[in-house]
Amino acid sequence: MPSIDNESIFVCYTPFHILVSLLLARSMHAVALILGVDHFYNGRLIASALQRHVDWIGNVYAIEDKRITANWIRGNTIQRAIAMVRLKKMYSDCAPELKNIQASERTRWYLFHDGPMLSQYLLNLNLGEYLLIEDGAANYRKLKWQDMAKNMVKSIIGLFPPMGRSSRINKILVQEPERLPKDIRHKGMRLCLQELMFNVKENDKLIILRKVFPDLSRxxxxxxxxxxxxxxxxxxxxxxxxxxxxxxxxxxxxxxxxxxxxxxxxxxxxxxxxxxxxxxxxxxxxxxxxxxxxxxxxxxxxxxxxxxxxxxxxxxxxxxxxxxxxxxx
Structure with a gap:
């Protein structure tokens, strides 16, 4: 697969993430999708369908994120923490297809989860702008003291705290930004999901239903x-x-x-x-x-x-x- 210069890159871990990415990407240029294909059923088949049938997506990268992470992160708590820090920096050695992606300072990364090691690696690139997109109710959940302690430890050892609390995450796109916890509310931007769903063209609906998700929608x-x-x-x-x-x-x-x-x-x-x-x-x-x-x-x-x-x-x-x-x- 040739190297490309992507202006917008969506990082997806569920079919819902893919759906939202397809709706948002319709008005963008030079779009790529990076899929954690072993996070959901038939991930590689869906990745292949996206590449073959969705003409508004430039390239699709299928990454076995859970397998890569499981192969690396083992042992006791200290050993696992060390392994996570190492994997964050050298993740592309385990997923060499990522080296084909040419990111730049103009690249916008759209992450639906910023906790998985794939997302941690991409955040570590520190190229362009990083946006977190709403995945569900967890985006609006206030941190408990245990979560704060875990985030502090992650920051100390060199990992990025999740749920938009990393300094690398510039904006958080959610349907109700006013409901975000106070510590990240300033990053909030409105995601008009219902409007996106309502305004999608009939031909695009058919592509999504019949080509991208045929097994789910049949x-x-x-x-x-x-x-x-x-x-x-x-x-x-x-x-x-x-x-x-x-x-x-x-x-x-x-x-x-x-x-x-x-x-x-x-x-x-x-x-x-x-x-x-x-x-x-x-x-x-x-x-x-x-x-x-x-x-x-x-x-x-x-x-x-x-x-x-x-x-x-x-x-x-x-x-x-x-x-x-x-x-x-």
Missing amino acids: DISHGISGHKVLLLTQPFSEDGLMSEDEKISLYSRVLQRYPQSHICLKPHPRERTDYQSVFGNQITIIPREFPLEILSWYDNVNFDLVITWNSSAINNIGFAKEKLRLDKA
Whole structure:
């Protein structure tokens, strides 16, 4: 792959990141995507589809970030910290395709996560302007003292604190910049995601649905049309906030409230729970990695009610008569 001089580079770790990148990139020039392809299902197939079918993207770089990180970062806490610092500086030796990217002082890097080692390496290049783009509710979360301590340690040993708190991150693009924690609110800029979704051209929609995400979008509207309730779950057990049994019990109580409704359940991408085996035919599962916002492009998808706890995705949907956030109820 020849070297290129990119003005805008998007660094993605989920299909949602790819979707937002495609919408933003339509009005940009000399765009490249760097994908952490082993962070999500069928990553390399999606990377290949992007390269072949999306003409407004210049180049796509598929990086196995999790594999590279796992191969390097081992041992006890001190050994892992040393390995992380070393890998941050020499990451491109493990992913040589990154050496084909010609960044300059005019390059704008759009990162959806600034914590993974791939992002840490790119921040360490210190070339151009770095922007963090909203990924979810975590962008608005205030730091606990434990997080502050971890960030301080990372800064001392030479790593960049995540969630936009590095001095290398110049701006943070979020839908509600006024909700950002005070320590990073000055970096906030508004991301008009609903406007981007609404204004996308029909031909671009078809490319995204049929070429980029065919496995995720195939028959999705037919499978969920007629359903009345959508439940968006959260990785409570995966994040250690409650046990797996407590999480299942929580969502069981919600489902019991709507026994006569056709219920769809959309797991969070980081969840490992097999909800189909738990609830059976009581629910229809939307693939966990499906960008929920895409449902607004289907005319036959309309829910009476969308329910969640702590999910920012509920703010991005316009296909529901009512939205219920139980953490605010």
